[in-house]
Amino acid sequence: MKKICYYLLLITFPAMYSCKKEGGVTTGIQPVNLTVNLSYALDSSKYTLPVKNVQVKITNTSTASTLSSTSNDSGIVRFTGIPAGTYDVDATITITADNYYTITGTYVAEDVTFNASEKNTAIAVGRDVAMKMILVAGTTGQWVIKQVYFAGSNRTDGALYRDQFIEVYNNSDEVLYADSLYIGQVFGRQSFTSSNYYTQKNGQMDWSKSVNMPADIDANNDYVYTRTLLMIPGTGKTYPVQPGSGIVIAQTAMNHKVPWTGANGSTISVKNPALTIDLSSADFEAYYASFLTSPLASDVDNVNVPNLVVLQYFGSDWILDNNGRDGYVIFKAGGSTIVKDWPMYNFPTTSAPSSNATKYYQIPLKYVIDAVEIQPNTAEDRIPKKFGAQYDAGFTAVPKGAYSSQSVIRKTQKTLNGRIILKDTNNSTEDFDYFDVATPGGFK
Structure with missing residues (x-):
């Protein structure tokens, strides 16, 4: 089996910005939002891999509850109104061997899976998080x-x-x-x-x-x-x-x-x-x-x-x-x-x-x-x-x-x-x- 490996690691760039508070008063637990922007770590710019339909799952580390969604045409996923807390964020997409060959011109024996992951991401009350995640293909072996x-x-x-x-x-x-x-x-x-x-x-x-x-x-x-x-x-x-x-x-x-x-x-x-x-x-x-x-x-x-x-x-x-x-x-x-x-x-x-x-x-x-x-x-x-x-x-x-x-x-x-x-x-x-x-x- 051909080994595929892009030697660039997951990079995340959390960006915090304040939510508007009505009348300057906060009552109760306020829901927060998470936006994930997906792209690829590529050694070449001669082709473009799909950013649509990337599966993104967030897991609350305290409650183990999960939410899943898929990215839009621009590689963006939005989770709105989620409870504040600490989350694991995992993204994955599998490109079939035939599609991978069509896109890149490179033959592979098996489908290619790209992943990105960020663990223990804190989302605090009154804060939204915008996160950039870079998908990488891992090593595959026999x-x-x-x-x-x-x-x-x-x-x-x-x-x-x-x-x-x-x-x-x-x-x-x-x-x-x-x-x-x-x-x-x-x-x-x-x-x-x-x-x-x-x-x-x-x-x-x-x-x-x-x-x-x-x-x-x-x-x-x-x-x-x-x-x-x-x-x-x-x-x-x-x-x-x-x-x-x-x-x-x-x-x-x-x-x-x-x-x-x-x-x-x-x-x-x-x-x-x-x-x-x-x-x-x-x-x-x-x-x-x-x-x-x-x-x-x-x-x-x-x-x-x-x-x-x-x-x-x-x-x-x-x-x-x-x-x-x-x-x-x-x-x-x-x-x-x-x-x-x-x-x-x-x-x-x-x-x-x-x-x-x-x-x-x-x-x-x-x-x-x-x-x-x-x-x-x-x-x-x-x-x-x-x-x-x-x-x-x-x-x-x-x-x-x-x-x-x-x-x-x-x-x-x-x-x-x-x-x-x-x-x-x-x-x-x-x-x-x-x-x-x-x-x-x-x-x-």
């Missing part, structure tokens, strides 16, 4: 992240975090090889309250201020930074994945529904097997114990499941953030690129980092095949986004939060000759649903 089970299961009755996994899927119509596919756990600012970092306007860390960061690169927009980096082994064609098939990558490839023996000889079991899953048939697992001085008892090596290559790790096992504050990427570098030699940097702290402070791999986004932004399930716990609109314009979450047994699962777009094709618009808000209990190999 591999997609299908399912992320980060929440884990109940602390006392379930498996805690031991049963976490990620599922990657071949969304193409040809055999792909998982060999040398990298899985990165993207890290960044975990809350808005921490104040010892240099930050960008969106609140995310300003990595350009990291010690020894080169001045001639765009450290924030062209890269992401991982705290774990794993690779599927193989010689190039060791692990074929058929079209419409996936691979499950487990933290610990055991049947978590039944008792099993931990690395220290203790029995590990759950009180309620219905809250957890069987990962004994996972395709790969992350095994850390061989290079830790104090490994977890639950980090048992299932000799029937191949181990991932661990380039970078954090903590005592491959533990995904249960609250949903990490992002995830998959990528392949190819050629003679030696990923383990890529540079690593400290957090951009306002004070000099210590000599033994943790460093994070700098991952060039040009190699990323798919990215999924995860967020906490409640609006007040949200953190600054790590990905721009061309990689993931939105985010996904599980409604019940940490230790709920829930996973996020990519939606089915269509079935073609028996092959399930998953939705991939580079907006996880639209692309993902959830399972009440994580289901390796399942579809939604």
Whole structure:
């Protein structure tokens, strides 16, 4: 599949202006208006993409209520008389492959989706907002992240975090090889309250201020930074994945529904097997114990499941953030690129980092095949986004939060000759649903 990417990020220009108040007196809660003006980030001015019928959805972050509308011929959408509050604004349009070719003269194998997104837009009483949003086409690839089970299961009755996994899927119509596919756990600012970092306007860390960061690169927009980096082994064609098939990558490839023996000889079991899953048939697992001085008892090596290559790790096992504050990427570098030699940097702290402070791999986004932004399930716990609109314009979450047994699962777009094709618009808000209990190999 041809990869399409415009390397311009979403740009928004909120403009505030006062509403007229009759008699100088305001009574009650006054409705407010939001105007969205849409355009495209284009590398060429030789053609014009349609701004009519762009779908725009606004979501009140406090009430979760939504309103949707479509743009007019000029690319303008107006929401009038809405309650004051904080809103997520998402815009999307899909141009069919045939129409895209007619307009641009460029052949693409699949329809092209353009997105724009602005999160946590405050619309105050007595103020209207006019917003410019620029639509960008994201990267599209043959591999997609299908399912992320980060929440884990109940602390006392379930498996805690031991049963976490990620599922990657071949969304193409040809055999792909998982060999040398990298899985990165993207890290960044975990809350808005921490104040010892240099930050960008969106609140995310300003990595350009990291010690020894080169001045001639765009450290924030062209890269992401991982705290774990794993690779599927193989010689190039060791692990074929058929079209419409996936691979499950487990933290610990055991049947978590039944008792099993931990690395220290203790029995590990759950009180309620219905809250957890069987990962004994996972395709790969992350095994850390061989290079830790104090490994977890639950980090048992299932000799029937191949181990991932661990380039970078954090903590005592491959533990995904249960609250949903990490992002995830998959990528392949190819050629003679030696990923383990890529540079690593400290957090951009306002004070000099210590000599033994943790460093994070700098991952060039040009190699990323798919990215999924995860967020906490409640609006007040949200953190600054790590990905721009061309990689993931939105985010996904599980409604019940940490230790709920829930996973996020990519939606089915269509079935073609028996092959399930998953939705991939580079907006996880639209692309993902959830399972009440994580289901390796399942579809939604």
